[in-house]
Amino acid sequence: MIQVAVFGYGTVGSGVVEVIEKNKNEIGKKAGDEIRIKYILDLKEFPDDPYKDKIVKDVELILNDPEVDIICETMGGLEPAYTFSKRALMSGKSVCTSNKELVAAHGPKLLKIAKDNKCNYLFEASVGGGIPIIRPLNYSLTAERIQAVTGILNGTTNYILTKMDKDGAGFEEVLREAQEKGYAERNPAADVEGYDACRKIAILSSLMIGKNVKYEEIYTEGITKITAEDFKYAALLGKSIKLLAQSRETDKGYVAMVAPFMIDKEHPLYSVTGVYNAIFIQSNMLGNSMYYGRGAGKLPTASAVVSDIVDCARHIGKTITCIWEQEDVKLADVKESSRRFFVRVGEGSEETVKELFGNREFLRVIEGEFGFVTDEMTEKEFERKAEALSDLITRIRMEA
Amino acid sequence: MIQVAVFGYGTVGSGVVEVIEKNKNEIGKKAGDEIRIKYILDLKEFPDDPYKDKIVKDVELILNDPEVDIICETMGGLEPAYTFSKRALMSGKSVCTSNKELVAAHGPKLLKIAKDNKCNYLFEASVGGGIPIIRPLNYSLTAERIQAVTGILNGTTNYILTKMDKDGAGFEEVLREAQEKGYAERNPAADVEGYDACRKIAILSSLMIGKNVKYEEIYTEGITKITAEDFKYAALLGKSIKLLAQSRETDKGYVAMVAPFMIDKEHPLYSVTGVYNAIFIQSNMLGNSMYYGRGAGKLPTASAVVSDIVDCARHIGKTITCIWEQEDVKLADVKESSRRFFVRVGEGSEETVKELFGNREFLRVIEGEFGFVTDEMTEKEFERKAEALSDLITRIRMEA
Secondary structure, eight states, X not given: OEEEEEEXXXXXXXXXXXXXXXXXXXXXXXXXXXXXEEEEEOSSOOTTOTTGGGEESOHHHHHTOTTEEEEEEOOOSSTTHHHHHHHHHHTTOEEEEOOHHHHXXXXXXXXHHHHHTTOOEEOGGGSSTTSOOHHIIIIIGGGOOEEEEEEEOOHHHHHHHHHHHHHOOOHHHHHHHHHHHTSSOSSOHHHHTSHHHHHHHHHHHHHHHSSBOOGGGSEEOOSTXXXXXXXXXXXXXXXXXXXXXXXXXXXXXXXXXXXXXXXXXXXXXXTOOTTEEEEEEEETTTEEEEEEEEOSSHHHHHHHHHHHHHHHHHTTXXXXXXXXXXXXXXXXXXXXXXXOEEEEEETTOHHHHHHHHOSOOOBOOSTTEEEEEOOSEEHHHHHHHHHTOTTEEEEEEEOO | OEEEEEEOOSHHHHHHHHHHHHTHHHHHHHHTXXXXXXXXXXXXXXXXXXXXXXXXXXXXXHHTOTTEEEEEEOOOSSTTHHHHHHHHHHTTOEEEEOOHHHHHHHHHHHHXXXXXXXXXXXXXXXXXXXXXXXXXXXXXXXXXXXXXXXXXXXXXXXXXXXXHHHHOOOHHHHHHHHHHHTSSOSSOHHHHTSHHHHHHHHHHHHHHHSSBOOGGGSEEOOSTTOOHHHHHHHHHTTEEEEEEEEEEEXXXXXXXXXXXXXXXXXXTTTTOOTTEEEEEEEETTTEEEEEEEEOSSHHHHHHHHHHHHHHHHHTTTOOOOOOOOSSBOOOOOGGGOEEOEEEEEETTOHHHHHHHHOSOOOBOOSTTEEEEEOOSEEHHHHHHHHHTOTTEEEEEEEOO
16 A cells, blocks of 8 residues: 655645545556555645544654655645655655746755665656646657757646637637636746746656756746737738747757747647647657647646556655756757747838738738738847837737 | 667668667667667568678567567568567566557457556557557546547548548549559559558547557448539538548447548537648537647658657556456447438439428539438438438438
């Protein structure tokens, strides 16, 4: 029997308990042993909960119990999750987590402590919710040199953008509706400003490179400036607008960013709509591959945490290889990276546009302005040219 | 150092050598040790090959060499691959294979021998080429009860159907073109009759259920009867036609089949076009997930074989859990499974159709006939009704 303690009895934590209960037989078979929840750590009271006998408030009780093999850290936030995880690992207990903030901030340190103590720190649920992506990167694409990882990593923003695309509605209106439906938080900044996707692409980039990518250094732009009008141009171009989180190997080094992109309808990520997430990987032998599914939600996320428990149960006393060194990667400057840009400018700038960007096809869907797509150029070059456009309305990057 | 022998220096075998050479650094890091090819077994002569010093004709030399840890069986076919694999496993050498015929025919027996000898029999490359799907099923979706697996598992037929859809061309014409381009074999039966997809869904079904699904018992229908006209109706319905390989848990048991289906453009498999493959999985906690990529080709397939080598290298002396018992599954009769059907009949049958199928919307795109979609019913019920339609032209199943 493998005994587990769940830290944090919120959405994901209670989901973990539910998944283990509902799929007991499948999980036991796959783990090779019965998985049993011994403790649930939470400071709140749950008087009517069927698991109330397992709920404890004192973390020491759990950390000092040699019968506990595995901790599910589903508390979120940096502290006390970081301290608790460190102490668990130091006492040889494996930790499975859905806590992307903590993994992005201290992942390689915790991995090192796990290795030193012959246990595991696993974090499948920290990116892409229930989509298997950490394990495919670590266990499956092991014969590949990965050249780019591009993800739709935030369900809230993908829901909002899909809705704007389909209904022709504005950002504020759709955000309000998403908040009413519970798809967006009351304070939506973490999602709509791209901070959540930024943590997640930091984790994927680190695994892609094998060294630490600091999330603070990833260029991050949210979706708050995207308008219904932008989608009209996108439709005309046979494209949609998605918040992409991307890490790419270039001749100047690794470029990582989170930003809204126009994406063509032939691209596999184009049809990833609503709250779904997907991760598109380009690598040198396999070419393109994609991993698609529910990127959030209680049960999908909990399922990923439980798959980590099963993996820990299969590897008691042995650390599974995960190459994520503590050494920080020096990312290349986003300004040096190249791409095409979609641009909207006020009517009357035709000549200036021609001088700056050459002959362009002018797209007209709104009175008083027009749009066009530039050739490929560096961000720096684009910015220099854009400064000369006195009535630039907006610009959106194009994903090739 | 981990020493490997490659059995069969054909397309995939030479790909394995190429992948190991090209991505030596990445692979060594991921495996935790250098991977080195010691022998290549092939009866043919390769006088100008850079690896000619490693090529041997005598399998005994390899099987008796205690330095060889891992065999890549990329010979294809049942014999001598089966005998060689058995003997390798019995001497404690792990075997990694791309041989779907062998895995479908003798997978659970070879897994048992591997377990008894503390080594591994891995077959990531046998389904979906380079797409990680065997490992996600075995290592990632371990907290799930899987309810259905639906795959586009054959690149040749998907290329043909995509081309027919886009160009409005007929089956024979597109097949000839595919043969000229090398996308289809001179004898295309294994692909176009669905036999290849049948082996692959047998493997996925076995892993889904944990018991053995005999490929001979899977209902299999190819794409040779699909016409350009069928695609006209599909377009009118907002659908396309794909060769799907599916295993589904129903209240009558597991139903497995390979057949052309009409699939809606909202379905994630709809946008899987050309030679790409994808596997769509429905499970009880995660919901829908999908795995997409190159389902064939030298390097993608070889990459999957090499990922198995890395996994073996990480688990020397330890058998990785793979639940595929030798006990055969009794599949439910396909005739008892329910779905909707698209039907084409000759002009003049309107009244008979109404009597048999109720009020239907009649689709007219070709003179002298019309099409309609039935309600959901069992295959048996449909067949009974269809017999009463004297001028039935064709019927295609609908994927919900």
